[in-house]
Amino acid sequence: MTALPMFPLGSVLFPYTPLPLRVFEPRYLTMVGRLLDEEDPQFGVVLIQRGHEVGGGDQRSTIGTMARLVSVSADAEVLHIVAVGTARFSVDHWADDEPHPRAETSPVPALVWNDALAPLRTEAEAIVRRVLARSDSPWDPDTELSEDPIAAVWQLAAIAPLGEYDRYTLLQSTTTGGLLGQLIDLTLEAESLGKES
Incomplete structure (x- = not known):
């Protein structure tokens, strides 16, 4: 090796x-x-x-x-x-x-896409783009994502306005649904923290 x-x-x-x-x-x-x-x-x-x-x-x-x-x-x-x-x-x-x-x-096994996840992905994308528009992130809220669904989910994780430890949590995801769910939770948490500060 x-x-x-x-x-x-x-x-x-x-x-x-x-x-x-x-x-x-x-x-x-x-x-x-x-x-x-x-x-x-x-x-x-x-x-x-x-x-x-x-x-x-x-x-x-x-x-x-x-x-x-x-x-x-x-x-x-x-x-x-x-x-x-x-x-x-x-x-x-x-x-x-x-x-x-x-x-x-x-x-590490690659994530697998299932079309049943499409509504969750749509929700995650809407939340990430909304929070991006209100943050001073280097990413534009209109950043284009890949047409490949797995690539798009990872790119969505990449542009989300999160700290590195939250990003590392996402990197460790074992399922696509789990990644999307955590992405939604962490982005909403970041948004609420931003409102408090």
């Missing part, structure tokens, strides 16, 4: 969503350089739950998302990369962090 290159971040990456990154740390510049030699360059993204990534000593989450490298550009001492989330994985074991973080992983 080969260890997957890993990029621990202070944010959650969902499947089917873009990930723009500024890469400047030497170890991640090394990682990107190696990825560019691969036919299908992918790396894992996990949430840092505690501590700071720079300098190590961080506590990393056990569920993450594969990211496929789609573009790389450079300016002085910084690489600008864009990747897209693909499938989820669980971390079985962290390997040595030299020359960059790596881990042995196992795939």
Whole structure:
């Protein structure tokens, strides 16, 4: 089993969503350089739950998302990369962090769509877009979603104005219905907290 290159971040990456990154740390510049030699360059993204990534000593989450490298550009001492989330994985074991973080992983089963979930998805989308319109999120409430229902559900989770721990809760979902239900609950909770502050 080969260890997957890993990029621990202070944010959650969902499947089917873009990930723009500024890469400047030497170890991640090394990682990107190696990825560019691969036919299908992918790396894992996990949430840092505690501590700071720079300098190590961080506590990393056990569920993450594969990211496929789609573009790389450079300016002085910084690489600008864009990747897209693909499938989820669980971390079985962290390997040595030299020359960059790596881990042995196992795939997490993909969510499955059922047309009976369409009303729940419609409700979730209406709530997320309504709360987005009233928040100072980087996402526009009119953001277009994929025509593929599973991709759209993950993208909806990605644009919801939630904190990273709530987003991590969503990432761990085992069913599409469960993801939609939690997305509704967490977004309504965020909305009510916003009204109180």
